[in-house]
Amino acid sequence: MPELPEVETIVRRLQHELAGRVLGKVRLLRTDILHGNPRRFASWLTGKRVERVHRRAKRAILEFSPSGRVVFHLGMTGRLLLTEADAPLEKHTHLTLGFASTRRELRFLDPRRFGGVWLFVGAETPVGPRLGEVGPEPLTLTSKAFRGVLAHGRQIKALLMDQRAIAGLGNIYCDESLHAAGIHPLTPADTLDAVHAERLLVAIKTTLRQAIRHEGSTYMDYRTVDGREGSFQRFHRVYQREDLPCRTCGAAIVCLRVAGRSTFICPSCQPKPNRPNIQTS
DNA sequence: CGCATTTCCTGGAGGC
């Protein structure tokens, strides 16, 4: 499940490999992953030059010249791969983008099809069906702005998972960050004091940066653009480690259900929140 | 308003 670090890893490689290249053959093999008109998609893109490749939230964005952009959302099982243009098509390949000056092409695969592809031309706002507004980027978020996010007062995990509140976090990095900060996922966000709020923001940034350094986490489907696995899963402290000893204190990791998601915690490092109404200030 | 539940979809896991 590609979250911010996985998409960042993909985008950095694509920027390096594709910036400046001119689009050649466009093959749209499945139109239902495309949000918009398939004919317009292929005809607009042909001959366009890749200006840069970047990321916003969990989305990979190819910026073209003149002004326009293709947005990829990988959902659960989406992959962006760079392969030889004549390599056999893997199952569930929905889109291939060929380039004029290289034998390699960019392929979008997504077995479960929770992901998608969007084209936005000119100054069109990159929002649409399944592509809602997203909140601030966590890596550049200030402490003050983060306290504003927390003021919403929902369960902290549900809030961190909400892309409108803060962008790019999914199940893995929510659980890892909450554990690193010693915060229980059911804690009401507006009961976190300044110390815990700051600790959580630092934990989020540190966890994301380390994950990017290790090219993301491969639990099942995520791969780099070369098809390799990430390695940050080796350093997970709670995610998918039910019954294993906590790497901080040795207590057994527990799996709960929070905000409809499997949620892994160390019950010793992340004690249940105090009742908010007997809080002293 | 917040939170739970349902929907989309397929491959992989587990039961028998």
Add this chain to the structure above:
DNA sequence: TGCCTCCAGGAAATGC
């Protein structure tokens, strides 16, 4: 070995 059922979950819609 093979068939069946269940289940994972990002995001949005629906229900309470």
